[in-house]
């Protein structure tokens with residue numbers, strides 16, 4: 001496909017504000033591609049050059065981008081810089097200057113998606129001495145042949161964000177749209193959907209039938225994505241072999257599985273009421289790691305499916321020594337442990353292990369312990385459908401003796417008092433709380449079911465939990481904060497039913513001066529003119545940003561509010577956080593933020609503890 005055609009689609013997607021339209025346009029574009037191109041388009045549309053776990057990056061910083069734009073368009077660098085300061089988006093700068101180039105290009109050729117992708121892949125592979133010059137040359141070569149619109153999107157690729165608002169759910173919806181006819185050729189599927197629709201009138205039935213069929217197919221695609229986190233390859237398989245090919249896709253060491261997520265409940269009683277006899281494990285506050293072993297090859301993925309292997313040589317060695325299985329995928333939480341005091345270090349210490357340089361020294365200073373808690377794959381077998389109790393047994397057998405990797409500390413009980421005691425002891429030990437686990441539940445990749453329920457301490461030592469919110473906008477700093485360019489944030493929860501972000505809080509406290517500058521520099525790169533396509537908010541920030549960063553936030557209470565759109569009903573009131581304060585950045589995707597449903601559930605469950613807390617907080621502010 002010619003790149004100009006891809007850009008015409010991208011342009012249309014950028015302009016629409018309804019997600020339904022966006023999905024339709026994306027589906028149309030994907031239907032027109034061949035199996036070689038479809039993955040490339042999917043990666044590029046998200047500003048990446050491959051699946052996240054391969055971590056392929058162009059490695060072109062802003063400085064080099066400016067140079068490239070100057071070189072290709074014939075404008076001096078300081079003019080490019082000046083324009084960038086004015087409009088704040090290098091893509092738009094490239095578009096503007098690319099449309100009125102000062103020099104005609106001798107070697108211009110028609111760009112295809114294949115050419116753009118392979119140039120970027122080469123750019124990403126170029127390393128070492130003189131690599132910056134080579135990268136610059138290849139990048140400028142692309143711009144040379146690009147029209148204004150093409151230049152806009154090409155320049156946004158190295159920034160890792162095409163600003164289209166295309167997330168994984170939109171891609172899966174578009175694929176479902178394109179393959180629903182094939183899906184319905186399977187007689188059984190038709191029958192199953194028909195069976196639930198018997199009584200409706202003909203027209204309504206038809207409409208509902210189509211909707212349900214797409215939803216069912218979407219669930220199937222997602223179930224595959226959950227065990228194989230590479231939508232580019234999934235789309236390629238669909239193109240080549242159709243749904244049958246996708247059906248045959250199974251998990252493989254080396255490709256991350258989407259992690260299961262924990263629900264929350266406010267008290268030990270409610271947890272026992274829900275689960276009965278259950279496993280109760282200590283909850284460690286470190287990095288969640290998914291460890292893959294395939295013979296000699298060991299790969300460690302973060303919760304975000306990034307390859308972290310080079311950062312943790314101590315864990316790689318421990319896996320080699322302690323894990324007897326040849327092929328295995330298991331999960332655990334890693335944290336720094338203080339050998340001298342025999343206590344866990346807080347998260348602020350553990351996080352120092354996440355680094356690109358000085359890895360060896362830090363590994364010696366703060367060695368990690370890995371607390372294994374689940375197993376998904378063993379010697380070619382999918383262990384996810386097994387009940388948790390069986391998985392834990394399997395995990396225990398697979399991990400040999402040693403200091404570095406141990407199983408999480410846990411008890412089994414159906415007594416709220418015992419659960420509470422275990423919780424308090426964990427907190428006293430410097431841990432975050434507990435996670436209770438349903439002994440009979442399978443591992444549900446990518447889902448939040450009541451198979452895991454967390455109970456966390458709040459910073460005051462009471463039983464309230466923090467929430468994770470996506471940043472959707474910010475307010476310029478006033479007074480003392482003018483110098484940072486940012487004074488507060490507009491944040492949102494995720495509505496997983498409609499793939500939308502709905503506003504829930506304006507946050508102006510909890511940020512240190514360093515955090516304010518960091519936030520400004522991170523967020524200004526994602527700024528955009530109008531409200532982003534998947535955002536629903538009636539509160540207008542000074543600057544809108546595409547949902548990308550997630551922050552952890554504490555609040556005293558959830559209140560009803562006409563200001564925010566989270567859970568907004570017919571009566572015009574939604575939910576908001578009272579006294580929200582930022583704690584830290586979270587390593588999560590925006591789609592993994594706290595959901596609208598969770599906020600409503602938290603509101604309903606808001607027990608006396610939280611109310612008391614709010615009253616005390618109010619007294620303090622009076």
Ligand code: AMP
Pocket residue numbers: 262281282283284285286287288303333373408435454
């Ligand atoms: P949260 O991020 O607050 O929703 O809590 C869930 C996270 O707790 C998981 O993603 C893990 O990173 C972490 N965690 C710590 N200890 C455990 C454990 N014993 N079992 C499962 N997850 C744990």
